[in-house]
Amino acid sequence: MSLPTTTIIDRLAVEVHPDEAAMGNAAAESAAAVINSALAERGAARVVIATGNSQYAFTDALVGQDIDWSRVTVFHMDEYVGIDADHPASFQRWIRERIEALLNPARVEYIRGRGDAAAEADRYEALLREAPLDLVCMGIGENGHLAFNEPHQADFDDQRWVRIITLTDESRRQQVGEGHFPDFDSVPATAISLTVPALLAATKVQICAPESRKADAVHATLTAPISNACPATVLRRTPHATLFLEPASAAKLDFVP
Template identity: 45%
Template sequence: MTLPASATVGGIDVQVHPSRAAMGRAAAAAVAGDLRRRLQDGGAARMIFAAAPSQAEMLDALVAEPGIDWGRVTAFHMDEYIGLAPDAPARFALWLRRHLFDRLSFGAVHTIDPGRDPAAAAAEYARLLSAAPIDIVCLGIGVNGHLAFNDPPVADLADPLDVKVVELDAVCRRQQVDDGGFPRLADVPTHAITLTVPRLLRADRLVCVVPGAAKREAVRRALHDPVGAACPATALRWHPAVTLFLDPESNPHG
């Protein structure tokens, strides 16, 4: 099966772009267009962002998009390591500050700080998220099929919590080394705070950006495997408004 440039697979709008850069620009244009619509006539928007190298091209292009009043946008992120120093370069909040939050004048930015009581931090972040609906989530898919830090096979697709402390599986931790976040597997934290799958799926729109050959099998599984915890990304098929942006390397039908 060869996908055209745009197709619907499992209810997901799948777009395949000719390069990683083109994929990033297309995803950013989609997010920007949605934001402009939501912000017209004095509206506001609330967004959640993933922190990962896979998102870098999209975020760079989003920063350059004109005509968006970022002062009416509230930003969140979806996961954070437990146990890193506040100034550790690998912290996701700092990655997003470098790539996005410090480059635009957001109305508010809420980052996850596990502090000395990660469970309490998770509960407080859940409270902030629940203050109003989330409009857009910009996310990716992990090499093991995870969404945020909801790893197989223990991800709960019907999780009653919105934000929680989780233990990271070995494949997920290895990805953090392969992505350049840590020099050795032993340096990667074993636990993190994450938004849960149901919390992500309650957003109005999901924009999923997944480049690279390492993600090809995870994308195939997300689109075709039975929906379940063995590949948490299969839960994207439950959402009515998901667009999946791929490059040629991540396209499982290429």
């Protein structure tokens, strides 16, 4: 059987593409269809976009899509507490350089890492709740987290849409491994993050999880019991979600040839 391979695991659509570029293109085309549908129906769209190395293929391909970004508002999904917007590892900076500068959306709403974190969580939640979210584009962490909703901490029924999260050691090590910080102690211990209910509230949810370092997390997402031991397992009860993979990240899945 040749790639792409598509299947449904519980209620989650899964697509495995021939390589990371093909995965990114497929995800970008899907995102464009959702955004353009919202623009046609309401004249505006509201999109949440993840940051991180695993999103490069997707955001690179998104630049080439035919979308009227002048009618799109962009949110991101997490930021370290206490970090400056110009810090090399800042998610604000990532969005500014890879989304705002290249796509020129109508508005980008940033989570501010500096200042009163609790007040910022309240402020950002209010912005998110002002109108429906059309699309959430996210990844899966090496430990199965979604945004920074960590194993055994994530609340699938959280009443909050934004809250302060304590990062696990594994998540902090992942940030060092991706080259964002020089060492473990440099990684902030807390972050402001969208919660699981906020991430799944959009009309469409899509997840890009490439690279071999995500293979264990992807396998757990699709085979482990649905629980917050692996937060990403909640995707299997999300019929409006699609998981985009490539051979390295799908290497431990039985249904992939």
